Amino acid sequence: MPEHVILSPGGCLRAAIESERPLQVVGTINAFSALLAVRAGFRAIYLSGAGVANASFGLPDLGLTTLSDVCEDVRRIVRATDLPILVDADTGWGGAFMIARTIRDLTQAGAAGCHLEDQVQAKRCGHRPGKELVSSEEMCDRIKAAVDARTDEQFVVMARTDAHAVEGPAAAIYRAQAYAAAGADMIFAEALTTLDEYREFTAALGDVPVLANLTEFGKTPLLSLEDLREAGVRLALYPLSAFRAMNQAAAQVYQTLRAEGTQRSVLPLMQTRAELYDVLNYESYEATLDALFARQKTHEQP
Ligand SMILES: C[C@](O)(C(=O)O)[C@H](CC(=O)O)C(=O)O
Ligand SMILES: [Mg+2]
Numbered sequence: 410m411p412e413h414v415i416l417s418p419g420g421c422l423r424a425a426i427e428s429e430r431p432l433q434v435v436g437t438i439n440a441f442s443a444l445l446a447v448r449a450g451f452r453a454i455y456l457s458g459a460g461v462a463n464a465s466f467g468l469p470d471l472g473l474t475t476l477s478d479v480c481e482d483v484r485r486i487v488r489a490t491d492l493p494i495l496v497d498a499d500t501g502w503g504g505a506f507m508i509a510r511t512i513r514d515l516t517q518a519g520a521a522g523c524h525l526e527d528q529v530q531a532k533r534c535g536h537r538p539g540k541e542l543v544s545s546e547e548m549c550d551r552i553k554a555a556v557d558a559r560t561d562e563q564f565v566v567m568a569r570t571d572a573h574a575v576e577g578p579a580a581a582i583y584r585a586q587a588y589a590a591a592g593a594d595m596i597f598a599e600a601l602t603t604l605d606e607y608r609e610f611t612a613a614l615g616d617v618p619v620l621a622n623l624t625e626f627g628k629t630p631l632l633s634l635e636d637l638r639e640a641g642v643r644l645a646l647y648p649l650s651a652f653r654a655m656n657q658a659a660a661q662v663y664q665t666l667r668a669e670g671t672q673r674s675v676l677p678l679m680q681t682r683a684e685l686y687d688v689l690n691y692e693s694y695e696a697t698l699d700a701l702f703a704r705q706k707t708h709e710q711p
Contacts, residue, residue, distance in 0.1 A: 516561050568591075
């Protein structure tokens with residue numbers, strides 16, 4: 410593609426997938442995390458549904474957050490960074506009309522794509538027991554509704570299948586093929602348990618990009634990029650890695666303050682003021698302000 414073409418967010422995500430194999434997609438719980446991800450050199454970011462529920466609402470990932478809740482977090486992150494963001498749209502929050510609205514609202518919020526999953530509305534985390542699925546036909550209807558509703562034709566509609574844990578690896582592949590045939594651009598193969606399973610999955614999906622979710626403490630081993638590349642995986646997702654680390658650090662700081670009455674021993678866990686300001690580009694804001702005040706002073710002079 411010529412360089413002067415301005416890509417839509419969806420176009421940017423597709424370009425990122427072409428530029429890196431597999432594309433590392435990293436969860437950013439809020440706008441500041443997104444700035445950190447930019448600094449670290451990522452080409453695409455992710456808004457986790459669990460993250461919205463846990464971090465923005467203090468709730469478990471059990472279908473308790475709404476489209477508006479997610480859009481609000483998307484908007485805040487998108488305002489802070491140019492990186493394309495893939496958004497967790499859970500089950501799409503309803504039937505065909507609602508899914509159409511989900512796609513339009515997410516696009517308007519600035520998302521580059523989203524994934525919809527084949528769980529029932531009372532969804533659960535993909536790595537927990539007790540998941541229930543809708544029929545493959547119902548999921549295909551969700552996908553068709555999403556594809557039809559696209560306003561950014563490059564917006565990525567990714568179908569997630571949770572079938573592996575419920576119906577087994579063969580059924581997961583069978584469903585994923587049906588979802589791709591229904592128009593899904595990419596497939597999120599949730600909670601596979603071995604590299605061989607990814608190999609079989611990607612082989613069965615041909616050119617349709619497959620995402621592996623490398624969420625920690627779940628069902629999937631923490632496979633390396635080399636392994637994933639060799640297995641044909643096109644996107645490697647780390648939805649909550651930074652969030653988990655932040656939480657651990659925060660808990661330690663709170664506990665230490667209570668126990669020791671001072672934060673001295675946990676200072677090494679903290680980002681310094683200088684580092685914070687560097688990420689925020691604080692000095693350039695200050696310079697703008699200084700220049701503005703200097704101008705005002707000149708005007709005030711008789
Ligand atoms: C990817 C995921 O859907 C998310 O919301 O981030 C979760 C991640 C997790 O709970 O570890 C999932 O895999 O269901
Ligand atoms: Mg989720």
